[in-house]
Amino acid sequence: xxxxxxxxxxxxxxxxxxxxxxxxxxxxxxxxxxxxxxxxxxxxxxxxxxxxxxxxxxxxxxxxxxxxxxxxxxxxxxxxxxxxxxxxxxxxxxxxxxxxxxxxxxxxxxxxxxxxxxxxxxxxxxxxxxxxxxxxxxxxxxxxxxxxxxxxxxxxxxxxxxxxxxxxxxxxxxxxxxxxxxxxxxxxxxxxxxxxxxxxxxxxxxxxxxxxxxxxxxxxxxxxxxxxxxxxxxxxxxxxxxxxxxxxxxxxxxxxxxxxxxxxxxxxxxxxxxxxxxxxxxxxxxxxxxxxxxxxxxxxxxxxxxxxxxxxxxxxxxxxxxxxxxxxxxxxxxxxxxxxxxxxxxxxxxxxxxxxxxxxxxxxxxxxxxxxxxxxxxxxxxxxxxxxxxxxxxxxxxxxxxxxxxxxxxxxxxxxxxxxxxxxxxxxxxxxxxxxxxxxxxxxxxxxxxxxxxxxxxxxxxxxxxxxxxxxxxxxxxxxxxxxxxxxxxxx
Amino acid sequence: xxxxxxxxxxxxxxxxxxxxxxxxxxxxxxxxxxxxxxxxxxxxxxxxxxxxxxxxxxxxxxxxxxxxxxxxxxxxxxxxxxxxxxxxxxxxxxxxxxxxxxxxxxxxxxxxxxxxxxxxxxxxxxxxxxxxxxxxxxxxxxxxxxxxxxxxxxxxxxxxxxxxxxxxxxxxxxxxxxxxxxxxxxxxxxxxxxxxxxxxxxxxxxxxxxxxxxxxxxxxxxxxxxxxxxxxxxxxxxxxxxxxxxxxxxxxxxxxxxxxxxxxxxxxxxxxxxxxxxxxxxxx
Numbered sequence: 001x002x003x004x005x006x007x008x009x010x011x012x013x014x015x016x017x018x019x020x021x022x023x024x025x026x027x028x029x030x031x032x033x034x035x036x037x038x039x040x041x042x043x044x045x046x047x048x049x050x051x052x053x054x055x056x057x058x059x060x061x062x063x064x065x066x067x068x069x070x071x072x073x074x075x076x077x078x079x080x081x082x083x084x085x086x087x088x089x090x091x092x093x094x095x096x097x098x099x100x101x102x103x104x105x106x107x108x109x110x111x112x113x114x115x116x117x118x119x120x121x122x123x124x125x126x127x128x129x130x131x132x133x134x135x136x137x138x139x140x141x142x143x144x145x146x147x148x149x150x151x152x153x154x155x156x157x158x159x160x161x162x163x164x165x166x167x168x169x170x171x172x173x174x175x176x177x178x179x180x181x182x183x184x185x186x187x188x189x190x191x192x193x194x195x196x197x198x199x200x201x202x203x204x205x206x207x208x209x210x211x212x213x214x215x216x217x218x219x220x221x222x223x224x225x226x227x228x229x230x231x232x233x234x235x236x237x238x239x240x241x242x243x244x245x246x247x248x249x250x251x252x253x254x255x256x257x258x259x260x261x262x263x264x265x266x267x268x269x270x271x272x273x274x275x276x277x278x279x280x281x282x283x284x285x286x287x288x289x290x291x292x293x294x295x296x297x298x299x300x301x302x303x304x305x306x307x308x309x310x311x312x313x314x315x316x317x318x319x320x321x322x323x324x325x326x327x328x329x330x331x332x333x334x335x336x337x338x339x340x341x342x343x344x345x346x347x348x349x350x351x352x353x354x355x356x357x358x359x360x361x362x363x364x365x366x367x368x369x370x371x372x373x374x375x376x377x378x379x380x381x382x383x384x385x386x387x388x389x390x391x392x393x394x395x396x397x398x399x400x401x402x403x404x405x406x407x408x409x410x411x412x413x414x415x416x417x418x419x420x421x422x423x424x425x426x427x428x429x430x431x432x433x434x435x436x437x438x439x440x441x442x443x444x445x446x447x448x449x450x451x452x453x454x455x456x457x458x459x460x461x462x463x464x465x466x467x468x469x470x471x472x473x474x475x476x477x478x479x480x481x482x483x484x485x486x487x488x489x490x491x492x
Numbered sequence: 493x494x495x496x497x498x499x500x501x502x503x504x505x506x507x508x509x510x511x512x513x514x515x516x517x518x519x520x521x522x523x524x525x526x527x528x529x530x531x532x533x534x535x536x537x538x539x540x541x542x543x544x545x546x547x548x549x550x551x552x553x554x555x556x557x558x559x560x561x562x563x564x565x566x567x568x569x570x571x572x573x574x575x576x577x578x579x580x581x582x583x584x585x586x587x588x589x590x591x592x593x594x595x596x597x598x599x600x601x602x603x604x605x606x607x608x609x610x611x612x613x614x615x616x617x618x619x620x621x622x623x624x625x626x627x628x629x630x631x632x633x634x635x636x637x638x639x640x641x642x643x644x645x646x647x648x649x650x651x652x653x654x655x656x657x658x659x660x661x662x663x664x665x666x667x668x669x670x671x672x673x674x675x676x677x678x679x680x681x682x683x684x685x686x687x688x689x690x691x692x693x694x695x696x697x698x699x700x701x702x703x704x705x706x707x708x709x710x711x712x713x714x715x716x717x718x719x720x721x722x723x724x725x726x727x728x729x730x731x732x733x734x735x736x737x738x739x740x741x742x743x744x745x746x747x748x749x750x751x752x753x754x755x756x757x758x759x760x761x762x763x764x765x766x767x768x769x770x771x772x773x774x775x776x
Contacts, residue, residue, distance in 0.1 A: 347635030348581045365614045367599035379599030388610050392603040398710050399604050402595035435696045437708040460708050466693030491560040492713040
């Protein structure tokens with residue numbers, strides 16, 4: 001399953017294995033000319049000089065498979081990459097949406113072919129069997145109600161490579177003359193396990209669907225999903241926005257029935273050519289009004305569109321899911337409009353959600369008090385989505401209105417090493433202090449991680465122009481350091 | 493308090509008395525007398541904060557280093573507007589560039605200035621365009637009593653149309669919008685804002701002796717020098733009520749949440765063992 005390049009006659013990928021360059025994958029043209037994975041590059045070139053070669057990139061392959069797994073979430077929310085070259089889908093209860101299992105398989109194969117992949121799809125009662133069917137058999141669809149004997153019969157025809165064992169066990173089976181899985185099934189299990197390892201029997205049980213491995217999806221399936229499909233891709237932003245509004249209208253009754261509200265929404269756009277785009281919006285309280293949810297998503301969409309929403313040939317599947325929900329009681333509806341200001345908290349929440357949807361949730365902050373003495377830790381700026389802050393404790397000490405994210409070093413002159421500053425140079429300008437207040441001594445927490453931190457002496461200072469600074473000297477002269485350093489920590 | 497401070501107080505009181513006498517004596521004041529009268533009115537900004545009346549103001553720093561002072565004045569205006577509307581929220585929009593230049597608003601300082609942080613949000617934006625967008629959204633919202641945006645504006649971005657949008661949004665939401673432009677010259681902008689003021693930090697009174705440095709009063713962050721560059725007709729009184737070239741001192745009282753004259757009400761405690769005017773310095 002590889003993307004085809006620019007149509008050379010034969011194409012292969014190679015990798016360095018123990019110092020030798022060996023083919024790792026070949027295309028149909030190369031296969032016809034007798035090339036196979038594992039062959040040395042020099043031999044392959046000798047057989048077919050026009051062979052086009054490229055170095056294998058396992059990381060890109062893995063990313064491609066993950067992208068395909070994302071793409072195949074258009075068929076079912078439970079999709080997992082199956083390295084190195086497969087994708088597993090749990091289509092239980094989803095096949096009828098695509099006109100039955102056979103139609104679903106056709107749909108998947110056709111779409112992948114159009115994207116430039118040669119792929120084989122198969123449906124089976126267990127993931128291991130489906131995996132083997134796609135690789136070693138022409139049968140595509142095994143009904144879920146097939147009996148155990150039927151399955152055994154089917155599996156018996158597979159070559160032992162279908163077990164995907166490595167090294168000694170596989171070689172041992174070949175030496176023992178075992179060619180097909182039927183040879184294994186016909187023999188007693190005990191000696192087989194003793195000779196080839198337990199792994200062989202585990203794999204065999206998985207293949208015959210005696211045990212079923214769970215499919216671990218790449219993303220957890222959200223509980224609330226609404227989606228719309230279109231025969232042609234949508235390209236206009238207005239169409240996308242309208243669709244989002246309709247999806248919200250579909251989603252909200254589900255949320256209401258479950259008695260929850262959405263805290264986080266994710267809209268996924270599946271592009272016709274296989275690319276997948278997603279936008280997410282968070283809310284500061286559980287919401288289930290379609291108009292409000294839609295407004296958030298539309299806001300986010302237009303923010304993304306400003307940076308360039310690459311619509312390409314258009315999006316043909318749009319899916320909206322509530323990825324995080326929280327319980328929310330039913331709201332009382334009033335006949336009379338509420339008085340102005342009655343919904344202030346809700347209004348502020350709406351505003352902050354809308355700002356967060358556009359600017360990013362981390363840019364809309366509320367300031368929470370923290371029990372800390374060091375000024376930079378006394379306030380925490382926390383995204384508004386986490387809720388309103390606790391009330392600030394009353395404080396006596398004067399604090400500046402603005403604080404630098406990190407204190408800026410200055411050169412300061414003081415009469416005494418432990419006295420108040422006279423002049424200082426900040427941002428290349430010399431400032432003379434005409435009035436000051438201080439010092440206020442703030443010691444670092446000795447119980448904390450850095451008990452040997454330096455004590456700070458803070459001063460409020462005003463320069464000749466009237467500008468106000470909050471300065472501090474780090475380190476007590478003579479006791480902690482011989483060269484105390486000065487910083488500007490804030491302005492007001 | 494130094495000698496300079498005392499004489500300043502006496503001068504101030506004399507001017508107040510003169511103003512009160514002028515007001516009481518001549519009821520039929522002519523418009524020409526008004527500037528003198530307005531000069532002494534400390535509540536001349538009050539019409540701006542009438543409840544439910546949305547408006548847009550601009551605050552420009554006189555010089556680039558005055559930007560923190562201008563931002564503090566914008567905050568004081570927002571506090572005053574919030575006092576007129578109980579329960580309203582205050583939204584402060586700060587551009588990243590401004591945060592790098594002058595620091596981020598500090599919660600403890602804001603709480604000390606009287607900001608109710610449970611009804612406060614800080615919005616950080618990357619670009620001036622985002623700041624204007626966020627400001628418009630916040631002004632439109634019925635939750636906000638006041639919105640302050642601190643941003644480095646360009647005249648190309650903030651023109652008549654953009655400011656008109658903001659003004660209409662403010663009218664719709666009934667909020668006060670204050671745009672604290674930084675690093676910009678007021679004369680280069682034309683806008684629909686109702687009030688434009690220029691703010692400078694108020695220098696401390698110079699001490700009698702260079703070596704005697706007075707203690708910094710806790711009011712210092714709330715003292716400014718202000719110049720009204722532009723006001724919509726009728727907003728601050730009759731036409732010609734203010735002189736665009738005239739600087740006046742103004743202060744904000746965080747306890748009363750009101751603007752007032754810059755006369756220091758809360759003086760630092762004076763040392764009881766020291767005469768008000770040292771005899772030896774009388775000639776100095």
